[in-house]
Amino acid sequence: MLPERLTRLVHLFARLPGVGEKTAARFVLFLVAAGPETSTALGEALVALRDAVRPCDRCGHVAEVGADGHAVCAICADPKRDARLMCVVGRVQDLVAIERSGAMRGRYFVLGRLLSPLEGVGPDELPLARLRERIAADGVEEVVVATPPSVDGEATALLLARELARAGLRVSRIASGVPHGGDLEFADPITLGRALEGRKGLG
Amino acid sequence: MLPERLTRLVHLFARLPGVGEKTAARFVLFLVAAGPETSTALGEALVALRDAVRPCDRCGHVAEVGADGHAVCAICADPKRDARLMCVVGRVQDLVAIERSGAMRGRYFVLGRLLSPLEGVGPDELPLARLRERIAADGVEEVVVATPPSVDGEATALLLARELARAGLRVSRIASGVPHGGDLEFADPITLGRALEGRKGLG
Known part of the structure; x- marks a missing residue:
């Protein structure tokens, strides 16, 4: 029913928690109808995660990776805690x-x-x-x-x-x-x- | 609570139909925990949509853009219809x-x-x-x-x-x-x- 490229995208969305194939297909059709700006913004933000965010080295909360390659979240970095x-x-x-x-x-x-x-x-x-x-x-x-x-x-x-x-x-x-x-x-x-x-x- | 970069990503996910801020945050935390492979695959597939898929020029169904710049879906292209x-x-x-x-x-x-x-x-x-x-x-x-x-x-x-x-x-x-x-x-x-x-x- 959908081009191969979109079927693949549906499968990727369906990996998200609580998202089945039907919801994933709704997301994909929404994005095609919304035009390239919305999907590109979301796509670029996701690709940018790769080297920028990972679990905090200390506590496991999400953290931005610093210039030194370490990831320390805002809570672990806060000396007032x-x-x-x-x-x-x-x-x-x-x-x-x-x-x-x-x-x-x-x-x-x-x-x-x-x-x-x-x-x-x-x-x-x-x-x-x-x-x-x-x-x-x-x-x-x-x-x-x-x-x-x-x-x-x-x-x-x-x-x-x-x-x-x-x-x-x-x-x-x-x-x-x-x-x-x-x-x-x-x-x-x-x-x-x-x-x-x-x-x-x-x- | 979340790094700025992730808050932005939450807002982008929340544009999807039926997705509120809470569900979007769940998606983002899942992706961080799942590691970069999952988010990058989804991100690249979304970015790749840009010039590859748009509504069919004839009927409005989703269609892949051909080498000639036209988008005609599989149904409109099917002479047996x-x-x-x-x-x-x-x-x-x-x-x-x-x-x-x-x-x-x-x-x-x-x-x-x-x-x-x-x-x-x-x-x-x-x-x-x-x-x-x-x-x-x-x-x-x-x-x-x-x-x-x-x-x-x-x-x-x-x-x-x-x-x-x-x-x-x-x-x-x-x-x-x-x-x-x-x-x-x-x-x-x-x-x-x-x-x-x-x-x-x-x-």
Whole structure:
């Protein structure tokens, strides 16, 4: 139905997360109809990524590559951040969400993946050696584990707690409960159970 | 939260249909994590579109630009197509869907937009002159209007029927009714009304 060149482009778009062949075809047809300016701007920006951006050498957040060939993100480069506090997250998206909250004054470490027995991701697939190295280099004293409150996220948190507490670090886990503005009526039983377990004294 | 270069890329992705800033950011973070190969392949394919693909000079379907600078799609270039029969559609996506059905043996004409009084799209914004030209050049005798069964699609169909019937052409409209495999119980009243109006004698 489409010229070979466009079919190839559809396949490339379909590699993006959450994009199937149909959505990818919509993107491609939109770009052809929009004229060459839009597709060229997007294409050039993507090609320019090659040597300019990669995961931060220290924490795994996205970072621009400097003239010296190193990539250090804005957070790791910020001397006002508390180096003794580290927040471990699964994905860069989670880091960005936490940064937006403004509640984290330390630095981060992005695991890139979570323990997942079902998908065959074991402890050896997690960057634990790099994490320990980072903790030693920065003089970290406290680690907040901010993996998601899912089965894989909890399993990862337990593994990290065991590994890091052994090294004499204070390890904590972000709270899980009913979200701000959430309706108790529609909260699932596990969330409600956690909200009750995690209750705090008032006054 | 992201380097300037990535924020710009997020904005470019967010121009795609159905993609908001959040989805665009997910694409960008995925691409950084996936490494330069994926983003470069997509980027180069997009840049290569510039002089290689544009709407078909005849029908508006997507077409590769030939060595002579003309763009004629595979359907318009196919001599086995019945030049006397033309199917008018709103968008290339609709053309592709009809082609997939295998039920159209004529050629196409892509309007690119529909009449939309609410959005201020009047008859002057439709490529009616180009359509008439195309009809004359191909010796078209019958036009099937395959705009969608929406308010805008119906308005466009009525306009085309009036304009083209005046020129002595046979004009028809695709049938509207309960879709194949559809459940009468869940069909909306307008669809059911159309299915009844459009009933055909059996045997």
